[in-house]
Amino acid sequence: MFTSSSNIEELIRCFHLEDSMLRYSSFVPRLYNYCRSLGFEPGRILPSRAFCSDESQGYPTILIAKHFGTFPFNHGRGGAIVATQRHGPFSEHGQDLVIIQASHVGYDPQTGEFGRYRRIHAEHAGHSTSCGKIAGVIARYQREYQFAQGAVLLESCGNSLCVCIDNGLLRANRTEGLFLNLSRLVERDADGEFTPVRTYSTSRSFPASAALQRELGDLRPREGERVPIGDRLKPKMFFFRRELDETPESRDQQELGLISAMPWIVTSPHPLLTAAQINTQAEFDRAFRTAAQAPSFQGKRLLYVSGLNIDISPQVGETFPTTHFVPWAAYLQDRDGRQRILEQPELLMALLAQSEDNPDAVDLETAINVMAESDMVRFDLVAPRN
Numbered sequence: 001m002f003t004s005s006s007n008i009e010e011l012i013r014c015f016h017l018e019d020s021m022l023r024y025s026s027f028v029p030r031l032y033n034y035c036r037s038l039g040f041e042p043g044r045i046l047p048s049r050a051f052c053s054d055e056s057q058g059y060p061t062i063l064i065a066k067h068f069g070t071f072p073f074n075h076g077r078g079g080a081i082v083a084t085q086r087h088g089p090f091s092e093h094g095q096d097l098v099i100i101q102a103s104h105v106g107y108d109p110q111t112g113e114f115g116r117y118r119r120i121h122a123e124h125a126g127h128s129t130s131c132g133k134i135a136g137v138i139a140r141y142q143r144e145y146q147f148a149q150g151a152v153l154l155e156s157c158g159n160s161l162c163v164c165i166d167n168g169l170l171r172a173n174r175t176e177g178l179f180l181n182l183s184r185l186v187e188r189d190a191d192g193e194f195t196p197v198r199t200y201s202t203s204r205s206f207p208a209s210a211a212l213q214r215e216l217g218d219l220r221p222r223e224g225e226r227v228p229i230g231d232r233l234k235p236k237m238f239f240f241r242r243e244l245d246e247t248p249e250s251r252d253q254q255e256l257g258l259i260s261a262m263p264w265i266v267t268s269p270h271p272l273l274t275a276a277q278i279n280t281q282a283e284f285d286r287a288f289r290t291a292a293q294a295p296s297f298q299g300k301r302l303l304y305v306s307g308l309n310i311d312i313s314p315q316v317g318e319t320f321p322t323t324h325f326v327p328w329a330a331y332l333q334d335r336d337g338r339q340r341i342l343e344q345p346e347l348l349m350a351l352l353a354q355s356e357d358n359p360d361a362v363d364l365e366t367a368i369n370v371m372a373e374s375d376m377v378r379f380d381l382v383a384p385r386n
Contacts (some may be wrong), residue, residue, distance in 0.1 A: 005236050007262050015277050017256055019328050020348050021310070026356050027325040028063040031305065033354040035098060038332070040301055042360050043069070046094025050076035050083070050101035050287075052131055056311040058116060059320035062364070069362045075099055079133035079254045080279065082287035084294075091296035099291070099302070101283055103276040104309035106130030115272030117321075118249065118313035123248060130311060134275045137255050138265055141240055144178040145266040149233055152180070153226040154219065155205060157197055161213055164198070164205040164226060176242045184237045185212050212237075235263035257282030259333065280308050280328050287332040302333040305347070327351065 022030070035045055047064050049072040065071045074089050077083050080103040091097060106117030108127065117130035129135040151166035162240040163185050169178065182194050186206040189195045198205035208216075215234065223226045240262050245251040258265065261363045268274035284306035291297055291304055308326040330342040342350065 008235075008264055011281055012261075012264060012274065012277070014344070015308075015326075015328060016283065016344060017308075017326055018278075020344065021324045022061050022327070022351065024060050024309075024323045024325055027327075027351065028060070028067045029356050029358040029361065030351045030354040031098070031100075032067045032358050032360070034350055035096070035303060037354065038303065039299070040096040040098075040303075044095040045098060046070060046073060046090070046096070047098045048073035048075040048090050048100060049307070050080055050145070050283075052076065052080045052104055052133060053078055054131065054311075055121075055320050056106070056130065057309065060102075060309060060323055060325075062320075065362070066364055067358050068098070069360060072100070076101070077249075079131060079137070080104065080283065081249065081253050082283055082290075084249065084287055084290040087294045088293060088296040091294070091300060096295070096301040097303070098263055099304040101136070101280070101287065101304070101306045102309040103279040103283070104131050104311055104323075105134075105273050105276040106311050106313060108313045109315075110313075114270040116313070118315075120314050120318075127313070129197050131272065131276060134254070134258075134279060135257050135272060137258060138262065138271060138275050140273065141178075141259075141262045142266050144240070145233070145238075145263075148180070148238065149230050150228045151203075152185070152229040152230060152233060153203075154208070154216070154221050155226045156221050156223045157205065157207070161208040161216070161220060162197060162205045163208050163212065163229075164200070164203050166203050167283065170204065174241075178238055178240055180238050181208075183209070183234065185209055231267075233267075235254050240265055255278060257286070276308055280306055284329050284331075288341075290327075291331060292333065297333065298337065299335055300333070301335055301359065302331070303358065304331040306330065 036042070047068045049061060049064060051060065061072060073093060075083055075086055075090060081103060082101050105114055107114050109115045115129055115135065118125055118127050148169060151169055153164040155162050155164050163267055165180065169180055185196050185208070187209045194206060196204035196206050216232060240259055242259060244256050246256060258275060258278055265271050265275045265278065288304055291302060308327045308328065310324040310326065312322040314321050327347045328344055330347045332340045332342065342369045
């Protein structure tokens with residue numbers, strides 16, 4: 001998905017959060033009314049959700065059922081990966097089709113921290129990571145970055161600044177791990193080589209590049225002092241490699257979508273927020289193409305909406321989180337095959353143009369009571385009648 005550092009940075013910048021949030025109680029009826037405005041027929045619209053399996057995603061699911069009048073089809077795997085092999089079965093279950101895909105991230109309003117969520121059903125109602133699936137994926141990369149922050153040192157070499165790098169990070173024959181962009185850290189010699197000026201038992205020291213010196217400003221360690229580079233190790237200074245299964249929707253699908261952006265994730269002040277955002281963007285870019293080419297969707301109306309669920313930790317007395325939705329993009333397909341992409345500003349504008357009032361919304365309590373009070377069906381276990 002990503003081809004360069006500038007592309008990744010631009011993609012992250014283009015995902016606007018604060019000015020694009022909608023409460024789910026506002027988003028879902030607006031989405032339903034937007035579908036109606038596109039010609040989707042009431043009673044024939046089947047929604048599908050591609051959410052993580054976390055219980056915090058239950059409230060959005062309830063609202064989808066309320067406003068679309070049916071429980072949504074399950075189109076998602078752990079971490080909000082779209083199960084594109086389910087396109088066929090999904091298309092058979094409805095006439096006008098809506099897919100809602102959203103990664104999610106927790107938010108604790110008491111600390112202002114993204115990536116944490118109060119588990120009110122756990123002992124002492126403690127907090128844990130959210131999304132846990134994404135947290136598990138990025139954990140190894142965070143550890144490797146933390147090691148590199150202390151394994152790249154700054155020192156004085158006479159009147160010059162040098163970069164002392166652990167030998168493990170200099171091993172080019174590795175197949176996995178964090179790799180330094182030496183050209184951004186180290187000055188080449190007259191032959192264009194990276195030549196050390198000092199060699200230690202476990203590391204080597206090189207003249208610092210002009211780019212690094214500009215990045216560091218006036219920082220100059222005293223002679224004999226070594227200063228870890230720490231947070232000064234910026235995303236463009238390193239990258240990651242890992243041998244991953246590239247089979248579509250393999251167990252490594254989420255990691256494949258995140259790895260090229262991982263330097264920006266591990267250096268983010270909110271790593272899980274940035275990772276969930278990138279996962280949403282990567283999944284839309286991947287999954288909309290499968291929908292656009294799926295024979296099962298031909299002759300159908302289809303709206304595929306992608307975004308980010310922000311789960312506000314429930315406080316005392318609250319049963320569900322106050323989930324916010326940040327739309328990212330949408331793919332729209334008419335019955336005659338016409339296709340269209342709505343980017344974030346256009347999608348947000350289309351949603352805000354709709355009413356929050358949905359006259360077709362189902363009263364869930366009444367619907368449940370009808371089912372509970374209806375006559376019980378007796379099953380005929382003999383051979384079916386002709």
